[in-house]
Amino acid sequence: AQSVAQPEDQVNVAEGNPLTVKCTYSVSGNPYLFWYVQYPNRGLQFLLKYITGDNLVKGSYGFEAEFNKSQTSFHLKKPSALVSDSALYFCAVRDPYGNNRLAFGKGNQVVVIP
Amino acid sequence: DARVTQTPRHKVTEMGQEVTMRCQPILGHNTVFWYRQTMMQGLELLAYFRNRAPLDDSGMPKDRFSAEMPDATLATLKIQPSEPRDSAVYFCASGLVAPGTGGNEQFFGPGTRLTVL
Numbered sequence: 001a002q003s004v005a006q007p008e009d010q011v012n013v014a015e016g017n018p019l020t021v022k023c024t025y026s027v028s029g030n031p032y033l034f035w036y037v038q039y040p041n042r043g044l045q046f047l048l049k050y051i052t053g054d055n056l057v058k059g060s061y062g063f064e065a066e067f068n069k070s071q072t073s074f075h076l077k078k079p080s081a082l083v084s085d086s087a088l089y090f091c092a093v094r095d096p097y098g099n100n101r102l103a104f105g106k107g108n109q110v111v112v113i114p
Numbered sequence: 115d116a117r118v119t120q121t122p123r124h125k126v127t128e129m130g131q132e133v134t135m136r137c138q139p140i141l142g143h144n145t146v147f148w149y150r151q152t153m154m155q156g157l158e159l160l161a162y163f164r165n166r167a168p169l170d171d172s173g174m175p176k177d178r179f180s181a182e183m184p185d186a187t188l189a190t191l192k193i194q195p196s197e198p199r200d201s202a203v204y205f206c207a208s209g210l211v212a213p214g215t216g217g218n219e220q221f222f223g224p225g226t227r228l229t230v231l
Contacts, residue, residue, distance in 0.1 A: 043222035
């Protein structure tokens with residue numbers, strides 16, 4: 001079964017500094033990978049996805065993620081963090097050969113310090 | 115602006131009572147998912163429908179939980195009887211699956227915050 005791991009519980013970063021949220025995945029075959037963000041008292045919001053093609057994927061709010069097949073990683077990045085980026089971030093993977101359910105990571109709390 | 119809607123947004127009830135949560139998926143979407151989010155367990159998939167047919171409800175306690183799609187515009191999640199351990203935020207999400215595409219994202223509703231006393 002497919003799975004993702006988000007090794008850090010919380011990521012603290014100063015405003016204006018680069019932000020990285022780590023994700024590694026496990027799936028048989030080629031993966032479909034997603035990042036979602038959850039602001040307080042809200043539902044999850046889609047940020048970006050990797051299906052095929054360019055390993056660097058650009059998404060909403062200035063976020064991007066790099067697919068690395070050899071390291072089975074899909075880290076989320078933003079060159080310059082904003083205080084408003086403080087939220088819970090989820091990585092997810094879908095097995096393209098199975099059904100269409102998503103396996104979510106446990107989530108990473110990102111705190112951007114002014 | 116198409117979005118998934120859920121009602122009620124908040125529900126406080128007493129142990130043993132029946133709870134029904136409703137979800138209206140985005141028009142035209144053919145998949146619906148129910149998730150439960152708690153601090154301890156994170157985000158758990160409870161049930162999954164495709165074209166209104168239940169495909170996977172292995173994440174759902176069968177003795178007290180039930181999920182249905184009476185029509186394409188309504189999905190329901192029912193708990194009977196409710197217990198304090200059911201206290202959580204319940205999310206509904208919808209998506210579109212079409213032949214040749216497997217990478218379409220899910221769109222989440224705002225959630226129902228359930229508190230069982």
